[in-house]
Amino acid sequence: MRREKFGRKSEKLDPEQFNLPLEDVELAQGVLEAAQEKARRALKGQGRAESGTLNRNRGHLPKHLPRVERIIEPETTLCPCGCGEMTRIGEDVSERLDVVPAPLRVLVTRRPKYACRRCSGAVVQAHAPEHVVPGGLPTEALIAQVMVAKFGDHLPFYRQAEIYTRQGITLDRATLGNWVGRACFHLKPIVEHLRERLKGAERIFMDETRAPVLDPGRRKTKTGYFWAIVADDRGHGGAGPPVVMFHYAPGRGAVHALRFGEGYRGHFVQCDGYDAYDKLTRVDRPEGPWTLVHCWTHARRRFVKRLEKDGSPIAEEALRQIAELYAVEKSVGGLPAEVRLAARRALSAPIIAAFRPWLEDNVQILSHI
Incomplete structure (x- = not known):
């Protein structure tokens, strides 16, 4: 499982490569649909506004966006039978997403000078504001x-x-x-402030992801890694704001995890099952070694793939038991830590106690997942 998740995947295509031909197909589909709609309108003798509309992407647009209304009245509201003015009985309302292109403008700053006409000995003028690029x-x-x-x-x-x-x-x-x-x-002072907040967090999350970077002299890219360190207790009753910092490293070895974690005073690291994080449990620091907290999402993902592939009853049962753990977490989300701890001891611990021997009994079958 670890080799599949964390091993080399050079034989596989980058998923982004599939997006290019897919976008061309979607573009061609749009051209085809527009031509078909025009032909249908011509055959039915309808105007553009009278034709049927597709229901695609017609969800509610965010409420925070400003609304600019326009009212389109008929050319005449006189009854064609000669009865006089017609009465409004309703309306059709539609919303479309619009954009106002950001215009460039020139910001002109004037700083008037003032002097005394009597003594001519003093001149005052406001100080020029500081800029990131002075005089730029x-x-x-x-x-x-x-x-x-x-x-x-x-x-x-x-x-x-x-x-x-x-x-x-x-x-x-x-x-x-x-x-x-x-x-x-x-921006360095802000970065240092964020770093200090992270260093004082009791729990942090750590993960690394690939990032293509330029390889000067070779006219190609090489693989680098962005390491993310996060502190976010909003879902667990915490009042502090979430903090995330990204570090770049040329690799994903344990040396980078150790280096990025220097100076941190917390005790728990939530991470995936990558072997490099195991060395955090043996680091010598005043607070003691880190305690790793693994995520059920990564374990669950393999069972989901196996169930979708061949409907494995073993995978289905594993997902059912994991779902019970998720239900417990959902019921105590946002509650104080002592309440969550009590619920996990009373409800989650028995599930785990029964789940482990079940996994051990099915280890031969699970090894193929």
Whole structure:
């Protein structure tokens, strides 16, 4: 199971590769449907607004979005029989998602100077505000937009530069990189504050995920890893805000887990079954070794796949017992720690006590899952 989950998968295609042809198929499907709708309207003699509408993606749009209403009245409300003005008896209402493209603008700052006409000895002027790029072109809002596009939307600097070029603004990738680098420097105090909050958390979550990175000189990418460390007790009655930090490392060995966990004062690490985390239980630190807390989701996932594959009754029974544990957790979610502990001792512990010998009795069959 561990080899399947954590071993090399170089023989498998990256799932993202499937998205490209699928997107082409979806695009072609949209063209086909538009042509069919136009043909149906022509045959029925209907206008565009009178044709039947598809119910696809017609869920309720978020309430927080502003609504801009428009009312489309008939050309005339006079009765065609000559009876006079018609009475409104109802209306059809539809909602569509719209976008207002973000316009670029120039922020002009003026700092008037004042002097005394009598003595001419004093001149006053407001101090110039500090900027991330002193005397430079961008506002902090523009830099924030570049950073979100880069790190949140994975849009490289050169592509962002092309977007600005279409609006008549010439920016090269080096300039954008310099802006972001300066912003990262000024954000360091916030990063350190987040790190200190994480270090004081009693429980943390740790996981690593692949990330393709450029490999200079080879004109290709290599595999790096982002390690995420999270503290989030909102689902367990905690009042503190969630905190997450990402660390980059060239690999996923235990040395990185140990390095990223230096200085942390908690006692529990929730993680998957990857062997590298086992070394956290042998680390020498004032608080003592870490206690690993594994996640039932990873174990459950294998049984789900086996049940979907061949309807295995062993997998079905395992999922039933795991579901009982999930039901206990759902019933005490958000309650104080002592209440959750009592429920787990009274309800979850007996389930685990019965589940373990069942797993041991079926170990030969389970080894193929």
